[in-house]
Amino acid sequence: MNSERTVLVTGATGFVGSGVLRRLVASSDTKLLGLVRSRGAHLPINVFPVLMPDEGLMGSIDLQGVQAIVHCAARVHVMDDRAGDPLAEFRKVNVDGTLNLARQAVTNGVKRFIFISSIKVNGEGSEPGVPYAADDVPNPTDPYGISKMEAELGLQQLAKETGLEVVIIRPVLVYGPGVKANFQSMMRWLSKGVPLPLGAVHNKRSLVALDNLVDLIVTCLDHPAAANQTFMVSDGEDLSTSELLSRIGAALGRPARLLPVPVWLLGLGATIVGRRGVARRLCGSLQVDISKTRELLGWSPPISVKEALDKTVKAFQANKKG
Template sequence: MSDKFLVTGATGFVGQGLIAMLKRQGAPYCAVARRTAADTAIIPSIDGKTDWQALLPGIGIVVHTAARVHLLADDTANPLAEFRKVNVEGTLNLARQAAQAGVRRFIFISSIKVHGEKNHHGLPFSADDQPRPEDAYAISKYEAEQGLLELARTSGMQVVIIRPPLVYGIGVKANFDLLMKAIIRGIPLPLGAISNRRSFVALDNLLDLIWTCAHHPAAANQVFLVSDGDDLSTPELISRLAFALKVPARLISVPVSLFRSLAYLLGKKKMSSRLCDSLLLDIDKTCRILQWYPPVTMAQALEETAKFYQSQR
C-alpha cells in the first residue's frame, strides 16, 4: 500500500514545514498550493467543485492543511458561508475523491477553536469533550470534521483529526511575529498582571504527530489534541521569548479589568481575550493511544524560533 503523501496548503506555515520533513524522511509526496512554487502542483481555489483526480493516483496519505483561516476582522457579507465553501465543501469534496481513488488515510488539520475560545472552570479541553465552536471559522472546521468522520464510516478510508492550538516555530508570522517585534523593539507591554494559562505547540512537535498519525494503526478514525505539554501565562511567554531573544522583557502590570476595558473601547475585544483568557489542552489521549510525546521542549523551540527571527533582521 502506497505511503506517498499529498499535502495541501504546501506554501503555508505548516505545509512548508511538512514538506521539509517529508524530504528529510525521504518520503514521496505531491505538494499542492494555490500559487506557483517550486515542485508544487497548483490548485487555484478549493471548494465543492475542485477536481483533484489528476493528483490522487498513487497517493496513500492526504494531509489537508489548506483552509480559509480565521480573521480578527472579517468584512465579508456572510463569513460563515465563505468559510463553509472552503473549509467544509472543499474539504469533503477532496475527501470523497480521495476515498474513491483508494487513499488509505486522510489527516485533517483542524483547530482547538472547535472546543471554544477559552476554558471554563479552569478545566483543560480534552479530545472527547463536546465541541462548542463559537465563530464562523470554528463552526466550519467542526462541520468538516463531522463530515469526514461520517465518510470514514461509509468508505474504506481512515480519517485522523488533529486540533492544534497556536502553532509557532521557525518562520512563524502573524501575532507571534508581531509579539517578537514588540519585544525586540523594547515596547512596554501592559500584560504583566495577567495570570492565565495557555497551551502552544511547536511546529516540529505538530509535524512529528502528523508523521505518527500517518503510520500508527491506532490513529485511524480518532480525534487528537496536540501541544508542547508546557503551559504558560501570557507574561511567562513574553519573558521566555525575551530571554531567547536576549533582550529585557518590558512588562507593565496593568489591572486586567482595565486592560480589557481599554481593549473593548479600541475594538480589540477578541485580541484581549486571547491575551487574558486561559486555553489549556489535555493531550493525555494522544500520548496514551499513540505512545507519542512531544520530542521538542518549549524552551528549545522558542530558542530556535528566536534565533531564526534575529538572523532575518
C-alpha cells in the first residue's frame, strides 16, 4: 500500500468496520480514519476519529485528503422491526445516507468507494446446489435487502457519471471473535449442553469468517480489477445447520446434542409461534458462488472454517471467563 494514502472506514466501531481497521493498522502505514458517533468511541491505536455530524450520513463529512472509503455503516436488519414504515427508515440511512457520502467522495476526489452490501440483495434463500452468483438479477424481499439493492444501483449510476470506482461486496452471515446475535446464541446453547432439534436438517449454507471478509475488503482497496464490480464472499465451504452445530460443539469441547426432528415439523412449530423466518434460516439453504471473486481477483479465503470456528469459540470462552 502507498504510505501516503488515507482510508476512511465508516461504522468504525462495528463488527466489520473494527475488523477492517485492526487489519489495516497491523499491515500498513496508511493513514486511517474512523467515522464514529462520539469522540469517546474506542478505536485501534493510530486510527484518527472523524465525528459523525448530527444529521448522520446526510450531513457534511470531512473527506479532505481521503483516497478510499470502506462504507460499513448501515441501518441493519432486525428481527422485530417496530418502525411504522421500515422501508422508509432503511432508505434514510442505507440509500440516501450512502449516496450522500458517495457524492461528497466525488467532490473531494476520493478514488475508490467500497460498499458493504448484503446477500439479501439476491434473496432470502437459494435452491440446494444452485448458489447465488454476483451477477444474478437481484431479488430482495425485505426492506433491508431492498434498501441495499437501491444503494447499489445508485452507486453504480454515480460511478458511470463521475468515474468514482465503486466496489460492492455482498457478505453472507459473518462470524468471528465477538460475534453476537444468533451465532452467539448457538454457542451459548451448545456450551450448556442444551439439546437442539436440528439433527435432521441437511441444508447447505454459506458463511464467511470475519478474517476472510476483511481480507477481501483489503484486497479490493488496491486491486485494479475490483473497480466497478460486485463480489460474493464466503469461506468457500458450505455447511448444513447440523454440521455447523457439530463443528461448534467440537471446538467448544462439548459434543452437540442434536435431536433428529423432521424439518416439516420444525417449520410447522415455527409457524405456529410466529417464527417462520427463524425456521427458514435454520432449515433453508443459502449458498453463494465465489468463483468470480476467485478468478477476477486471484483471491481465496485465507483461513479455513475450522480455524475460524476455533478462534470464534476461543474468544467466546474467554469472554465468559472474564
